[in-house]
Amino acid sequence: MSSDINNLLRDKIPEIQLDLNTVKIDTTVPFDLYDEYGNVVVEINTPLTEPLIKHLKSTGIKYLYYNPAQSKAKENPAGLDTGKNVLDESQQKESIDLAKEVLDSIKSTIDFTPKSITPDKIKKTYKHVDDILNHIENNSDSIFIPFNKLKSMSEYTYIHSSNVSILGALLGARLEYNRTVRVRMGVGGLFHDIGKVLVDDKILNKESQLTEDEFRLIRNHPQLGYNLVKDSRELSTLEKSIVLFHHERPDGQGYPFKYDYNSYTGNVPKEVRLLSICDAYSSLTIKTPYREAFSPKKALRIILNSVYAPFKKKSQFLPADVRDFIRSLGFMLNKGEYFFEKGETVRLSSGEIAVIEEMNRLYPINPKIRMITNKQLKALDRPVTIDLLREPSIFIAHIFDRSTMVQAGSKS
Amino acid sequence: MTIDEFLEKISNNKKRFTEYNDIKYSKFKAYAEIQNITGLIEAIPFLLSSNHNSLPGYIQGYEPIGILNYQPSSNAINYIVRKFPAVQPVPNKNNGPVVELMAIMGSAGTIAYNEESDIDYWLCIDEGSIDTKTIEQFKSKLRDVELWITDNHNIETHFFLNDISKVKDDIFDADEEDISGKALGKLLKDEFYRSSILLYGKIPFWWAIPPGSTDENYEKYLKVVKDSQFKDDFIDLGNLNIVQKEEFLGAGLFQILKSLGNPFKSILKIGILEKYLLEEDKSTLLCNRLKAEIQKGNYDTGFVDGYIFMFNQVLEYYQKKAEEDPFALEVLKRCFYIKIDPRLSEIGNIEDKKFIPEKQSIMMDYTKKWNWLSAKIRQMDDFHNWELTALNKFWNNISKLILKTYKKILDNIETQIIEKQFTGDELQYISRRIRSSFSYGTNKIKPAISFNDNPIEKFLFIESISQEDGSILWLLSKGFISGAGSSKRSIMHKESSLLAILAWIAINRLFQKNVTRIEIKSRYQLLEKTFVRELLNELTLHFSPKKVNIKNKYFFHDPFPVLNFIIINLSAKYPKGIEDVYYLYHNSWGETIYEKYEREIDLSAILTKLLNGAVEHSDTFINSVYITSPYPYKASKSFKSILFLFNDIYEFFTVKEPDEIPGTITRKYLTVLGGNFILFSHQIVNKENKVTSNVFNTELTMLYSLSSLQGIKNIIRVNPLNPELNHLKIIIENFRADAVQIYYQKARKYCYFFVSDERGSIFFFRKKADNFQDYLTRLYMFSRNIIIQVKKNNPESVFNNKESKGIEIFKLDRNDLNKCRISEINPSKDENIFRHEKKVVPLKLSLLLLESGELGYRFSLPDGGISENLTRTEIEAVSGEMSVLMQTNQGYNYSVTDINFSNLDLKMYKNFTTYGFTEKNRFELLIEKGGNF
Known part of the structure; x- marks a missing residue:
């Protein structure tokens, strides 16, 4: 008998039985839970969520067992919310409160030195994100609607930071x-807009057109933020890069460095580029006192329309990044729906105009299309049908829309 | 009271007990003399306390345990010398460890005793003072002597070996379970104190103290006696004063459940239960009531005879209630008379009472008291010849009484009292069991209403008649000599099948070879009459309800077969294969069921039932299953292979591995029956063992179902007589617990892969022959990756052992005759795998839990991205896209090369490779099912 069997079984008797038909949803047991055969099925302190229970039942498991006499309980991670809808309003509020707490604490210091962000605050942020991740990972097929209602513009940065x-x-x-x-x-x-705490609220919340100077001040926030965080031992290069590069773009119109395509792809890490898309998505979907929010569908279309393609003069994101963002979060953000449909007219990254014939799930921006023009936008005599899945280098770079095209990006 | 006065009282009580015990013993001896077993009875202690190789129960190297105060009597010496000339009876040793008390329990020495009665012995030892090996040897000796007595004297004898200190705590050898806690032990102790006859050794101290003494006083008295001249006269088996009602209920119900096949025993048991629960404020146990009388010197038969004493208690209770239920009283009286069977009408007018045997004399007193007229007595004496209608009516009355009383008990006991003893489910089971014993479906064989311990008939007659609706009815009659001296027949039983009739004869022990003459007359069925007689003999020998050991815990579950009897081709004259199968079984509720099947494949249904019982009761195959058939089929290869299958599968599911920890191993057994593949699987649900069977028309579906085993260790066995399964046999035999073993078999159209994992699960993959090298490489990559994960997640994994083999690859060759061989390939030196791996675009499968509870999947795509979360249905739906991606991206394939469980909170997926292979298989099958491959 191998030692693993003995070890697994050491805790078997006397044991307590949990009937999966009657166990309270989200129960957390401070012990490993075993099946009839002594397999550890669920680890210590894992919430018995409804999906988990349903799944176990579907595999034929009706009862789980644990042995309080011999297992050693671990401390339940503080703040771990075992609620089913992890990111419901109240939970997102916690995130917003944390953003407020962190950002306000910097604001309240007089000198705005890097010491303004205390290690405790950073640790708290890490813990908070860790907790959020626990929920996210356990609810991988739920939808996510970021908090998007503002009472006043002063709340904007907190809510937006939390969403991002x-x-x-x-x-x-x-x-x-x-x-x-x-x-x-x-x-x-959470920290990406930390530089904004150094920008006057009057400018940030200004309702009328900003002056060139005011724009310049706002555009300086990544650099200001970076100055605040660059010497922090608690934050890693990644977080610091996010603060510094989140407004860079491949078309040379980003800031603070105005990178061109090559510098952008060479200097800005993939994770930062992805976070820029999150930044854009959050900005577009928050309703402010001055403008309506875009729907998730619309916001996703705007993001896709901002993807780099050779024919475009302006672009904000790289195709591979947009593809990853859409594949990963597209359905989740858009309540499980496609954000464009069969029959819509699109422009391909290679320049042609086409009509979508069939959607592809694995490569959402590579559907099957009917090409109706050539690259010079001249109508084809005989439209050609192509499955873009077979041509992964070509993708939808623009979806035509009856409403006005809006440049993606935050107010800044 | 002064100590001297107290000791005088003790001395007096001791004397009373000895007198009382002597009377009982002399009665027993009188019966033994009539039965001509005095020599045996007096020699039994000698057999138990000696160890000679000519004697039964000889154990090599065993130093015998003696019996206190036993010295062989002249009867015993004569008996030994006559039976075992090589043995010199020597006086019993008393200097080593000894049995401190030897007693007989039960009906011995009572009015109910007869030559068919069992004799139960109780032996008490101090286990603490004897080493375990000696005790085990002694137990083994006891079993051997039991068997020897049964074989040589036809007397069923049982020895119960009890540890004195356990008895003190009300724990007995016979009390094998803990379901009703100590209460059952207390009832058993009550029965012991009031019905036992002390043969040798010390007197139980309980008999020396006043009735109703509290536990505290018992200990106080004991202390005084231990310091007195009586210190060696008594044995401390613990006090017995009162039993709480709720405890009594629990224990009493079990006694009722166990006695349900025996009407009179049931009535007495339920009567006592009702009396205790409803009449008494405090449950004064019968033993205390008896002791009070004996200590007064009242040696009236009503007290000395334990059986009469018990009956009188119940009778008295029913008499008190006679106004509200006269019917119950009458049923009780009749049952008692029939049970004792004194045949008073045959005695005639014996004037001088002293010539009337005691049994008859006692019963005459009763019938006189009950004002029974001679016609009624004659009618009761003729019970054995009652017609079926009268018998059924009587049986119905008994049933009514038991059910009514049971209901009354349940209604009158406060719910919370019951709940203390049983859960709602348990109580429901008890009620179901009680009701079930009085209801008879078509397949249930009703026991006879017999009060007779020796029911063997001299002449039985079986005939079939046609009924109005065209169906056939089988009648069983017995022959007897009427009062007028002419031979007559009376119908005893009817059934719709011959087998049911035969089973009924067997379970009611009516038949004995060389004693019973049996005649069979069938107008409608070809019958091999010699076989029927032989079958009846086999049934009597192998299907006796006496062989069934029903445990209390069985009543809390659905019934399962305990003793099985299978007859193949009973009514087929020249069968080619299997044409009919009769399945008879006794179940765990004490019921007898028969079922009829017609096809070979139906054997799987029989096996499933039978195995579900076997995994619960764990009795040996030889004790539990008997399979027979008429010749010539019985001599055929086909019959022998069935016999082998039943034996093989039975052993497989019941015989445990050395050091097996219960509940950690799942077992699967694969066989071919009637051209189908049958897979028997053992599972545990709510700590209950279940065996299920699945029938597969094709090998392919069977192979896919082999996967997914949940045990910590999985054992698969294939029927070695089925050449179709040779390939699996060779894989199973080659199993290693520290490796993932990959087997491949190439065929013209397809190639087949088998994976045997470290827990003994077997996974099957079928791919197109063209994909052989690609799939083998990917399977190898997958195995390598999952082992890495398991090693990381589970420090206890076998793969973390330095000696672990990791991955083994074998080529499997299987020819048209199913001859198989395997040859090993070293994957690290295999150029083909090495070269091909460089071309492979990996596919990593990631598992997550969806809101619906099912598993979600995402997987890597050729552009390095990852798919969104997909359900199983959605995976099927993207099968077409997958096909396109494979065409346009060289090296990309849906065959999984790696798996990620880190998003799942389910440890079970991470500790072994099993679930990895299961999910890999599932994913690939889903894509294939999508239709583009």
């Missing part, structure tokens, strides 16, 4: 990045 943090962590998880990167994307999201 959650979206960043979620995206990291969906792309199977390791846990550390997921957490850092979340923390980076």
Whole structure:
């Protein structure tokens, strides 16, 4: 008998039985839970969520067992919310409160030195993101609607930072990045606009057209933020890069460095580029006192329309990044629906205009299309049908829309 | 009271007990003399306390345990010398460890005793003072002597070996379970104190103290006696004063459940239960009531005879209630008379009472008291010849009484009292069991209403008649000599099948070879009459309800077969294969069921039932299953292979591995029956063992179902007589617990892969022959990757052992005759795998839990991205897209090369490679099912 069997069984008797038909949903047991055969099925302190229970039942498991006499309970991670809807309003509020707490604490210091962000605050942020990730990972097929209602413009940065943090962590998880990167994307999201605390609220909240100077001040926020965080021992290069590069873009119109395509792809890490998309998505979907929010569908279309393609003069994101964002979060953000449909007219990255014939799930921006023009936009005599799945280098770079095209990006 | 006065009282009580015990013993001896077993009875202690190789129960190297105060009597010496000339009877040693008390329990020495009665012995030892090996040897000796007595004297004898200190705590050898806690032990102790006859050793101290003494006083008295001249006279088996009602209920119900096949025993047991629960404020146990009388010197038969004493208690209770239920009283009286069977009408007018045997004399007193007229007595004496209608009516009355009383008990006991003893489910089971014993479906064989311990008939007659609706009815009659001296027949039983009739004869022990003459007359069925007689003999020998050991815990579950009897081709004259199968079984509720099947494949249904019983009761095959058939089929290869299958599968599911920890191993057994593949699987649900069977028309579906085993260790066995399964046999035999073993078999159209994992699960993959090298490489990559994960997640994994083989690859060759061989390939030196791996675009499968509870999947795509979360249905739906991606991206394939469980909170997926292979298989099958491959 191998030692693993003995070890697994050591805790078997006397044991307590949990009937999966009657166990309270979200019960957390501070012991490993075994099946009839002594397999550890669920680890210590794992919430018995409804999906988990349903799944176990579907595999034929009706009862789980644990042995309180011999297992050693671990401390339940503080703040771990075992609620089913992880990111419901109240939970997102916690995130917003944390963003407020962190950003306000910097504001309240007089000198705005890097010491304004205390290690405790950063640790708290890490923990918070970690907790959020626990929920996100356990509810991988739920939808996510970021908090989007503002009472006043003064709340904007907090809510937006919180949204970007959650979206960043979620995206990291969906792309199977390791846990550390997921957490850092979340923390980076929370801190990405930290430089704005040094910009006058009057400018940030200004309703009328900004002057060139005011624009310049706002555009300086990544650099200001970076100055605040660059010497922090608690924050990693990734978070610092997020603060610094989140407004860079491949068309040379980003800031602070105005990178061109090559510098952009060479200097800005993939995780930061992805977070920029999260930043854009959050900005577009928050309703402010001055403008209506875009629907998730519309916001996703705007993001796709901002993807780099050779025929475009302006672009904000790289195709591979948009593809990853859409694959990972597209359905989740858009309540499980496609954000464009069969029959819509699109422009391909290679320049032709086409009509969508059939959607592809694995490569959503590579549907089957009917090409109706050539690259010079001259109508084809005989439209050609192509499955873009077979031509992965060509993708939808623009969806035509009856409404006005809006440049993606935050107010800044 | 002074100590001297107290000791005088003790001395007096001791004397009373000795007198009382002597009377009982002399009665027993009188019966033994009539039965001509005095020599045996007096020699039994000698057999138990000696160890000679000519004697039964000889154990090599065993130093015998003696019996206190036993010295062989002249009867015993004569008996030994006559039976075992080589043995010199020597006086019993008393200097080593000894049995401190030897007693007989039960009906011995009572009015109910007859030559068919069992004799139960109780032996008490101090286990603490004897080493375990000696005790085990002694137990083994006891079993051997039991068997020897049964074989040589036809007397069923049982020895119960009890540890004195356990008896003190009300734990007995016979009390094998803990379901009703100590209460059952207390009832058993009550029965012991009031019905036992002390043969040798010390007197139980309980008999020396006043009735109703509290536990505290018992200990106080004991202390005084231990310091007195009586210190060696008594044995401390513990006090017995009162039993709480709720405890009594629990224990009493079990006694009722166990006695349900025996009407009179049931009535007495349920009567006592009702009396205790409803009449008494405090449950004064019968033994205390008896002790009070004996200590007064009242040696009236009503007290000395334990059986009469018990009956009188119940009778008295029913008499008190006679106004509200006269019917119950009458049923009780009749049952008692029939049970004792004194045949008073045959005695005639014996004037001088002293010539009337005691049994008859006692019963005459009763019938006089009950004002029974001679016609009624004659009618009761003729019970054995009652017609079926009268018998059924009587049986119905008994049933009514038991059910009514049971209901009354349940209604009157406060719910919370019951709940203390049983859960709602358990109580429901008890009620179901009680009701079930009085209801008879078509397949249930009703026991006879017999009060007779020796029911063997001299002449039985079986005939079939046609009924109005065209169906056939089988009648069983017995022959007897009427009062007028002419031979007559009376119908005893009817059934719709011959087998049911035969089973009924067997279970009611009516038949004995060389004693019973049997005649069979069938107008409608070809019958091999010699076989029927032989079958009846086999049934009597192998299907006796006496062989069934029903445990209390069985009543809390659905019934399962305990003793099985299978007859193949009973009514087929020249069968080619299997044409009919009769399945008879006794179940765990004490019921007898028969079922009829017609096809070979139906054997799987029989096996499933039978195995479900076997995994619960764990009795040996030889004790539990008997399979027979008429010749010539019985001599055929086909019959022998069935016999082998039943034996093989039975052993497989019941015989445990050395050091097996219960509940950690799942077993699967594969066989071919009637051209189908049958897979028997053992599972545990709510700590209950279940065996299920699945029938597969094709080998392919069977192979896919082999996967997914949940045990910590999985054992698969194939029927070695089925050449179709040779390939699996060779894989199973080659199993290693520290490796993932990959087997491949190439065929013209397809190639087949088998994976045997570290837990003994077997997975099957079928791919197109063209994909052979690609799939083998990917399977190898997958195995390598999952082992890495398991090693990381589970420090206890076998793969973390330095000696672990990791991955083994074998080529499997199987020819048209199903001859198989395997040859090993070293994957690390295999150029083909090495070269091909460089071309492979990996596919990593990631598992997650969806809101619906099912598993979601995402997987890597050729552009390095990852798909969104997909359900199983959605995977099927993207099968077409997958096909396109494979065409346009060289090296990309849906065959999984790696798996990620880190998004799942389910440890079970991470500790072994099993689930990895299961999910890999599932994913690939879903894509294939999508239709584009």
